[in-house]
Amino acid sequence: MSSQTESPAPGGAEVVTYREAIRLALDDAMAADETVLLLGEDIAKAGGPFKTTAGLYEKYGVDRVFDTPIAENGFCGIALGMALTGLRPVVEIMFSDFLPTAFDAIAMELPRWRFMSGGQTSAPVTVRASGGGGGRFGAQTSSTGESWFLQFYGLKVAVAGSPQGAYGLLRAAIAHNNPVVVFDHKAMHLRKGPLVRGDDRLADIGKAVVVRSGSDVTIVASLLMVNRSLEAAEALAGEGIDVEVIDISWLRPLDMATVAASVERTGRLVIAEEQYHDGGWGASIISRLATAAAPLASPPVAVSMPEILISHSPPLEDAMIPSAERIAEAVRSACR
Amino acid sequence: MTAPPPEVLRSWLEKMILIRLAEDKVMEIYMQGLVPGTVHLCQGQEAASVGAIGALTADDWLLCTYRGHHHALARGMDLEAFFAEIMGRDTGACGGMGGSSYVIDASLGMIGSPAIIGAGIPVATGAGMTARLRGEDRIAMCFFGDGACNIGAFHEALNMAQLWRSQAVFLIENNQYGEYTPFRDSTALPPEAPIAHRASAYGMAHTVTDGQDAMAVHEVVARARAQAVAGDGPTLIEAQTYRYRGHSRTDPGTYRPPGELDAWKERDPIGILAERIDASEAVEEIRARLQDEVDEAAERAAEGPWPSLDQARGYVFAD
Ligand SMILES: Cc1ncc(C[n+]2csc(CCOP(=O)(O)OP(=O)(O)O)c2C)c(N)n1
Ligand SMILES: [Mg+2]
Numbered sequence: 044m045s046s047q048t049e050s051p052a053p054g055g056a057e058v059v060t061y062r063e064a065i066r067l068a069l070d071d072a073m074a075a076d077e078t079v080l081l082l083g084e085d086i087a088k089a090g091g092p093f094k095t096t097a098g099l100y101e102k103y104g105v106d107r108v109f110d111t112p113i114a115e116n117g118f119c120g121i122a123l124g125m126a127l128t129g130l131r132p133v134v135e136i137m138f139s140d141f142l143p144t145a146f147d148a149i150a151m152e153l154p155r156w157r158f159m160s161g162g163q164t165s166a167p168v169t170v171r172a173s174g175g176g177g178g179r180f181g182a183q184t185s186s187t188g189e190s191w192f193l194q195f196y197g198l199k200v201a202v203a204g205s206p207q208g209a210y211g212l213l214r215a216a217i218a219h220n221n222p223v224v225v226f227d228h229k230a231m232h233l234r235k236g237p238l239v240r241g242d243d244r245l246a247d248i249g250k251a252v253v254v255r256s257g258s259d260v261t262i263v264a265s266l267l268m269v270n271r272s273l274e275a276a277e278a279l280a281g282e283g284i285d286v287e288v289i290d291i292s293w294l295r296p297l298d299m300a301t302v303a304a305s306v307e308r309t310g311r312l313v314i315a316e317e318q319y320h321d322g323g324w325g326a327s328i329i330s331r332l333a334t335a336a337a338p339l340a341s342p343p344v345a346v347s348m349p350e351i352l353i354s355h356s357p358p359l360e361d362a363m364i365p366s367a368e369r370i371a372e373a374v375r376s377a378c379r
Numbered sequence: 380m381t382a383p384p385p386e387v388l389r390s391w392l393e394k395m396i397l398i399r400l401a402e403d404k405v406m407e408i409y410m411q412g413l414v415p416g417t418v419h420l421c422q423g424q425e426a427a428s429v430g431a432i433g434a435l436t437a438d439d440w441l442l443c444t445y446r447g448h449h450h451a452l453a454r455g456m457d458l459e460a461f462f463a464e465i466m467g468r469d470t471g472a473c474g475g476m477g478g479s480s481y482v483i484d485a486s487l488g489m490i491g492s493p494a495i496i497g498a499g500i501p502v503a504t505g506a507g508m509t510a511r512l513r514g515e516d517r518i519a520m521c522f523f524g525d526g527a528c529n530i531g532a533f534h535e536a537l538n539m540a541q542l543w544r545s546q547a548v549f550l551i552e553n554n555q556y557g558e559y560t561p562f563r564d565s566t567a568l569p570p571e572a573p574i575a576h577r578a579s580a581y582g583m584a585h586t587v588t589d590g591q592d593a594m595a596v597h598e599v600v601a602r603a604r605a606q607a608v609a610g611d612g613p614t615l616i617e618a619q620t621y622r623y624r625g626h627s628r629t630d631p632g633t634y635r636p637p638g639e640l641d642a643w644k645e646r647d648p649i650g651i652l653a654e655r656i657d658a659s660e661a662v663e664e665i666r667a668r669l670q671d672e673v674d675e676a677a678e679r680a681a682e683g684p685w686p687s688l689d690q691a692r693g694y695v696f697a698d
Pocket of ligand 2: 524526551553555556557
């Protein structure tokens with residue numbers, strides 16, 4: 044990983060890695076509510092393939108941290124059964140790319156049972172998945188997957204753009220009474236940032252976060268693209284372009300109010316997304332702005348993945364994942 | 380296990396007759412245009428649901444399927460709410476959101492009834508885990524068809540259910556067909572072996588029972604229930620049965636060999652139980668009485684209001 048931007052901690056905050064923030068969120072949620080339990084592959088005795096559950100098995104025991112077989116659809120369905128009967132399971136999907144094996148449970152069962160029952164039941168399940176490129180893992184272990192479930196109404200979807208986001212979103216998701224899919228990004232696991240721990244109200248459901256204020260252009264980004272947008276913003280500041288960066292944080296509900304308010308001031312919009320543009324949240328933002336509010340000063344620009352698949356070959360993967368340079372170039376073109 | 384007392388057996392007989400009449404009524408109101416979509420009827424399969432549910436306590440959870448009318452009625456669902464749900468009315472058991480394939484009453488422990496084949500099997504496993512983790516005298520009873528035994532969810536769930544000693548009981552209602560295909564044409568098994576045999580791959584207890592005989596089903600489910608709550612793991616039960624009607628409303632069932640239906644009707648579950656408890660004489664009287672109840676409930680249900688879009692919106696997310 045290139046530039047490891049390490050932000051100084053404001054008062055009261057500790058500085059932790061993104062992956063530690065995930066672990067702390069799970070730990071604090073389990074400590075706060077004994078109905079919270081964890082299911083996933085190699086998460087108990089081994090502490091998780093990404094160490095996001097290290098020590099939790101030892102702390103909470105065999106009845107709260109489950110090593111599952113490699114059976115994603117099965118254990119996501121099991122989580123639904125636990126949730127319908129009073130528990131709050133958190134399921135770890137090792138790589139986002141394995142979510143499609145559990146598509147039935149996550150897309151078709153979790154979000155629909157409450158509706159079909161006429162509100163008699165609810166399914167407080169959190170599915171968390173680590174995704175994203177940069178690890179040279181190739182075509183089947185590099186997707187963010189973040190927009191895959193947006194057509195499955197009934198699910199809420201969160202994307203963690205910082206250690207604080209990783210902690211807050213997860214706490215909010217676990218306490219929420221509806222199924223939530225929370226995505227994190229593998230290439231951010233070792234990045235550090237400030238973290239304020241607390242209860243499950245640190246992050247509001249459906250609330251985007253303005254991570255940098257600016258007056259000329261609005262960049263809306265998710266996951267690793269938040270970091271890259273901040274890098275781009277720093278570079279552009281030297282050129283006299285004042286960039287606002289929004290960590291979108293929730294793809295459903297989508298915080299159009301925050302985005303629209305920002306764009307109303309800046310008049311320019313750049314989407315930075317590690318996914319294909321069509322069918323993604325970035326396209327939704329552009330579409331919703333186009334059908335509402337004041338017209339933009341210049342056409343919106345989306346920085347997305349080219350329509351090719353990701354390879355493990357370094358120059359090819361690097362060309363797929365939007366860089367800070369590509370984002371900066373998009374901002375310049377929006378300002379022209 | 381001791382057999383249930385006579386008054387209980389009598390109530391089972393009444394329930395099976397009620398289910399039969401209600402299903403015939405569903406068909407009738409369907410033909411009158413009162414039922415949107417399609418329906419999957421269960422005439423002929425009454426004993427499997429009534430016998431199994433007769434072995435449960437009020438705390439037990441149930442997972443059913445799109446062919447689940449008999450489970451709902453065996454569990455005691457209000458008749459008007461039942462018909463209103465099938466008609467898509469606000470007064471239905473699920474506010475008109477579930478329809479024929481998702482008729483549940485959560486206050487009776489019915490927690491789901493998915494239309495996706497096999498999807499309830501992991502869910503039952505999870506509910507059975509809740510019972511185990513809390514140390515409760517409670518199980519999750521899971522009904523599904525022979526066709527569900529070929530989908531991944533079945534195998535994934537059975538593996539975990541046995542591994543973790545989930546307090547679940549799995550019951551295959553083997554009605555001989557998955558849609559229009561005889562189960563042996565889609566299910567690889569040793570010659571003559573029952574589907575339940577597959578449980579042995581997971582070291583899970585399994586048994587086959589006469590699905591036309593409510594008392595036989597009751598006995599195996601009661602035993603499986605006791606085993607599950609004792610922490611000794613789930614059981615895969617195969618109840619051999621038959622659906623008298625086609626797969627869904629429009630299916631005439633022409634793929635069935637001549638004489639097969641009649642042969643199964645010789646072993647009608649209502650007749651078998653009536654004879655067992657020496658109540659054959661009473662069947663007509665019960666039928667006449669329940670027919671009135673069914674007719675009245677369906678009539679009232681048809682007067683129920685349609686749900687609104689705002690109501691539908693309110694059902695998607697919990698607060
Ligand atoms: C995953 C899935 N595939 C296909 C279908 C369509 N389908 C509905 S019922 C059915 C047959 C199921 O047979 P079985 O499990 O034996 O249950 P039965 O209808 O006999 O009660 C099929 C294929 C479905 N609902 N779900
Ligand atoms: Mg069948």
